[in-house]
Amino acid sequence: MSYSFLDAENQVIANSLKIRFYPISLKSAKGTRVTDQNGRNYLDLAAGWAVAGIGYGHQRISNKLKEQYEALSFTSQLSAPEPTMVSLAEKLIDITPGDFPKKVWFGHSGSDANDCIAKLVPLEKNRSRMISFMGSYHGQTMGSLSLSGHPAQSRFIGSGNVVKIPYPNPYRPPFGEKNRLTDQVIQYLEQEVFKTICPPDDTAGIIIEGIQSDGGLLVPPDDFLPRLQEVCQRYGISLIFDEVKVGLGRTGKWFSFDHYGIVPDAIVLGKSLGGGLPMSSVVARKEILDVGTGIHMFTTSGNPVSSAASLETINIIEDESLIENARENGEYFITLLRGLQEKHELIGDVRGKGLAIGVELVEDRLLKTPAAEKTAAICYRCYELGMLVFYVGIHSNVIEITPPLTITKDDIDLAISILDQSFSDLEQKKINMDLVKQYAGW
Ligand code: PMP
Numbered sequence: 001m002s003y004s005f006l007d008a009e010n011q012v013i014a015n016s017l018k019i020r021f022y023p024i025s026l027k028s029a030k031g032t033r034v035t036d037q038n039g040r041n042y043l044d045l046a047a048g049w050a051v052a053g054i055g056y057g058h059q060r061i062s063n064k065l066k067e068q069y070e071a072l073s074f075t076s077q078l079s080a081p082e083p084t085m086v087s088l089a090e091k092l093i094d095i096t097p098g099d100f101p102k103k104v105w106f107g108h109s110g111s112d113a114n115d116c117i118a119k120l121v122p123l124e125k126n127r128s129r130m131i132s133f134m135g136s137y138h139g140q141t142m143g144s145l146s147l148s149g150h151p152a153q154s155r156f157i158g159s160g161n162v163v164k165i166p167y168p169n170p171y172r173p174p175f176g177e178k179n180r181l182t183d184q185v186i187q188y189l190e191q192e193v194f195k196t197i198c199p200p201d202d203t204a205g206i207i208i209e210g211i212q213s214d215g216g217l218l219v220p221p222d223d224f225l226p227r228l229q230e231v232c233q234r235y236g237i238s239l240i241f242d243e244v245k246v247g248l249g250r251t252g253k254w255f256s257f258d259h260y261g262i263v264p265d266a267i268v269l270g271k272s273l274g275g276g277l278p279m280s281s282v283v284a285r286k287e288i289l290d291v292g293t294g295i296h297m298f299t300t301s302g303n304p305v306s307s308a309a310s311l312e313t314i315n316i317i318e319d320e321s322l323i324e325n326a327r328e329n330g331e332y333f334i335t336l337l338r339g340l341q342e343k344h345e346l347i348g349d350v351r352g353k354g355l356a357i358g359v360e361l362v363e364d365r366l367l368k369t370p371a372a373e374k375t376a377a378i379c380y381r382c383y384e385l386g387m388l389v390f391y392v393g394i395h396s397n398v399i400e401i402t403p404p405l406t407i408t409k410d411d412i413d414l415a416i417s418i419l420d421q422s423f424s425d426l427e428q429k430k431i432n433m434d435l436v437k438q439y440a441g442w
Contacts, residue, residue, distance in 0.1 A: 005037055019442045021376070021390055022383040029056035032404045032411055034388065043411055043418075045382075045389040045403045050213075050245045050356075053272030054316045055404040061275045061309050061316075068308035077106070077302040078294075085302040088311045092283045095254050095314065097263045101286040106279070106302030110244035110270035111139025113280035116289075116296045117207060117240050117266060118143030122161065124291040125204035125238065131193070132207045133167040134174075135215030135394050138242055138268075147207055150214055151394055152442060163198040165189055167212050168220045171349045171360060172368065182224045186231060200235035205265075207240040210256025214245075216393030217358025217400055219351050225260045232265075238288065244270040244280070245356070249317050249405055252327030252354030259353065275313035279306040322405040329407055330354035336416045337401075344423040346371055357401035360393070370395035373436070374426060380436045381422035387415060396441060 005025050024042075028035045032055055034044045047053065054061070068084065077085050089104035096102070107113045117138075122128055132138070134149040146158030166174035168185045175184040194200045210225065212218040232239040241247075241264040246256045248269065253259055255267065266284035273279045282289065300306075317323060334352055337359060341347040348362035361378070363369040375397045382389050392400045403411070425431055 019390075020439050021379050021441050022439055024383065024388065031055045031057070032407050041386065042383070043387045043403075043414055045387060045401050045415055047272075047402055047404050049271065049390070050250065050402040051271045051274075051276060052404050053248055053250065054275055054313055054320075054322065055406040056276070058275065058316060061312050064308045064312040065277075065305060068305050072304050074300075074303055074305070076299050077304075078297050078299065082304050084304045084307040084311065088302075088307045088314075091311060091314055092269070092281060096267055096283045097258070098285070099263075102283055103286045103289040105282040105284070105289050105296065106307070107270075107281070107298060108278040108300065108306075109139065109280050110242070110268065111141040111144040112298065113144075113244070113268045113270055113282050114138040114147055114207070114242060115141050115143035116282050117205065117268060118147055118159070118162075119296055120288055120291050121205040121238050121240065121266065123295075124288045125236075127202045127204040128161050129198050129203045130162045130205050130207065131189070131198060131203060131237075132162055132164055133209070133212065133215075134164045135167050135169075135212050135218070136164075136207070136209055136242070137214035138207065138244075152214070163193060165193055167208075167215060167218055168224045169212075169216070169218045170221055171218075171351070182221050182227055185224065186227050189231065194235075200237065203235065203237050205238035205240050206232055207242055207268075209242045209246070210259075211246045211251065211353060211356050213356065213400065213402075214392045216360065216395070216398040217352060217356065219353060222260070225257060225262055229262050238265040238285075240264060240266040240268065240284075242268045244268055245402070246353075248272050248314070249323040249326050250354055250356050250402065252323060252330055254323065256353065256356075273310050273313065274306050275309040275316075277306045277309045279310050281310075317405070320406070325407075326354040326405045329409060329412060330357065332409055333357060333401065333412050333415075336412065337419075340416065340420055340423065343420070344427070346374060346423060346426070352401070355401070355403055355405055355407065358392070359399040359401065361397050361399070370397035372396040373433070375399060376439065376441050377426055377431045377433060377436045378419070378422045379441075380439070381425055381431050382418055385418045385421060387418045391441060 137150040138147040145153040149164040270280035337350040349360040361371040
């Protein structure tokens with residue numbers, strides 16, 4: 001059944017909307033498990049690209065949706081606001097750092113939220129330029145793709161006001177030296193970029209992912225983000241964190257920058273915020289979001305049903321101690337993955353924070369030649385063995401592990417055994433590479 005369904009899907013659904021790793025089509029899901037149209041169950045380590053943070057089909061969300069829809073199914077908050085959206089905004093202001101007046105903007109996707117940054121930050125500062133990082137994924141709309149530095153956006157030119165600098169990747173240091181990584185990237189920014197094409201007094205903001213996710217699950221050195229904050233403060237540049245994928249507890253703290261005590265000027269949220277419903281948000285200094293009236297608005301922004309789901313999602317994260325679970329079980333996961341690394345030569349690096357974990361595959365550990373096709377094969381084999389996982393990275397060679405934050409140690413033991421089996425099967429050439437090649441991935 002699933003094959004004929006996918007044929008039909010292929011006839012009518014736009015390819016511009018797809019990244020496919022294997023022929024899955026879903027029917028239902030609960031917790032950390034999804035079920036396909038043939039009734040087969042899978043452990044979902046991707047959580048639908050990190051959206052199912054609290055897991056699938058949470059009863060409390062289901063109840064809230066019904067309650068809200070029956071009370072007030074819709075109002076356009078642009079012109080006739082209601083209290084749920086306001087309570088949600090108050091909650092977001094409460095869980096984000098910053099001892100200054102903050103406000104909240106709502107949208108539907110990480111892309112429209114990063115578009116908010118692309119438009120409003122330069123306007124507020126009255127400076128025209130922005131800086132972002134190579135490998136970053138901020139979205140697919142024109143503003144957010146302009147900020148992005150990922151191959152997925154490289155077919156579009158975007159707006160010319162954004163300068164991109166290398167991300168401090170400890171596994172592949174952009175300037176060659178791992179132990180001088182922070183110094184070298186910061187020096188490049190201050191001595192080269194600021195002095196040539198992007199004067200700091202015309203730079204409005206720097207946007208960064210605290211863990212660069214689609215770029216390959218890259219965790220910067222501990223001193224990098226504090227140093228970046230220092231630079232921003234020195235030149236009066238706004239510091240923006242894109243927390244769309246790793247925010248809301250995934251790294252073992254509310255936000256990735258909380259690991260370093262950083263206070264951003266703006267924080268971008270999306271994906272898991274809506275508990276499965278489309279929802280995104282920017283929490284920022286009041287003056288950024290108040291720079292104009294009606295200049296970044298969408299009719300269904302902050303609609304009451306999505307707002308109710310989002311507020312309940314945050315309450316669930318707190319009530320079920322999901323941040324602690326992400327921290328503890330993330331460490332457990334990484335330790336076991338490092339064990340697998342000792343066994344399988346293909347695993348060049350295991351890294352992450354909490355339940356944002358990357359496993360980078362290389363042909364050989366010395367030259368670090370990316371093993372893209374083998375990465376696709378491992379993901380494919382995991383699917384055949386009952387587990388969903390995707391790959392990311394500018395070289396398409398990093399397995400991304402972003403499961404629901406509710407994942408248990410038993411689930412993790414199962415995940416490790418499926419991964420172990422997949423690596424062994426690949427080593428023994430048991431994976432049908434012709435099947436794998438049918439899926440382009442990205
Ligand atoms: N920012 C980050 C960090 C992301 O990972 C993504 C999606 N991969 C986006 C923004 C864009 O989000 P959306 O697909 O919801 O527009």
